Amino acid sequence: MNLKYVDYYKLKKDKKKVKDLYIDSFPEEERCPFSILLSKVRKNKGEFFAFYDEEKYVGLIYNIVYKDLVYIYYLAIDKESRNKGYGTRVLTDMKEMYKDKKIILMAETLDPDASNYAQRKTRNKFYLKNGFVNQGYIIEEFGVAYDMLGCSSTKVLKAEFKELIRNYFGNWFFNKIYVKNSNIEE
Numbered sequence: 001m002n003l004k005y006v007d008y009y010k011l012k013k014d015k016k017k018v019k020d021l022y023i024d025s026f027p028e029e030e031r032c033p034f035s036i037l038l039s040k041v042r043k044n045k046g047e048f049f050a051f052y053d054e055e056k057y058v059g060l061i062y063n064i065v066y067k068d069l070v071y072i073y074y075l076a077i078d079k080e081s082r083n084k085g086y087g088t089r090v091l092t093d094m095k096e097m098y099k100d101k102k103i104i105l106m107a108e109t110l111d112p113d114a115s116n117y118a119q120r121k122t123r124n125k126f127y128l129k130n131g132f133v134n135q136g137y138i139i140e141e142f143g144v145a146y147d148m149l150g151c152s153s154t155k156v157l158k159a160e161f162k163e164l165i166r167n168y169f170g171n172w173f174f175n176k177i178y179v180k181n182s183n184i185e186e
Contacts (some may be wrong), residue, residue: 001053001089002033005061008048014057017078018050021060027074029144032073037062045168046073048135058086061094066164069156070098072105091130095151104156105147109138140183158184 006134040046047063058079063070072094077086094103098124107127108120124147132149135156139146150156162184166174179185 002010004052005049017057018060021076029142041111064168066167068101069160069164070101070103088130102154102156107149109145142181
């Protein structure tokens with residue numbers, strides 16, 4: 001397995017595949033509008049990559065990097081490529097690429113009453129297997145509760161995440177929209 005990461009804006013093909021995978025992989029309430037993701041990349045607020053094994057499109061990753069923190073905002077593997085070690089490889093590559101930074105991501109809280117509880121357990125097990133640990137708090141965004149997971153032995157504080165989100169979205173959106181639709185101020 002030899003993964004190659006290609007910046008979304010440098011893709012010569014597969015932009016539609018990337019967008020379709022994004023839409024298919026994340027429920028609407030968990031998706032940031034695609035146009036906003038792209039605009040943040042153009043403003044150097046986000047990193048958006050398609051990744052390939054040789055010439056085969058495998059998946060996407062979208063990161064927000066701010067100061068010493070890397071937030072894996074979205075990671076998805078193409079249906080045909082799942083359960084083949086690609087997710088583990090991408091996380092390993094991210095840890096190497098950002099070895100001097102703290103890496104975090106969000107996973108839906110393990111709620112036994114959730115309709116996708118089995119999927120949440122599988123996802124959580126995957127992240128734990130790959131060295132991520134619960135940071136000890138839940139971030140609620142737009143009606144969805146997430147556990148903050150990090151792969152660093154250094155704890156990531158909620159205040160650090162808040163600063164990253166404020167920087168990414170800007171003060172207006174953060175204050176007028178995000179704060180009202182999250183528990184970030186609690």
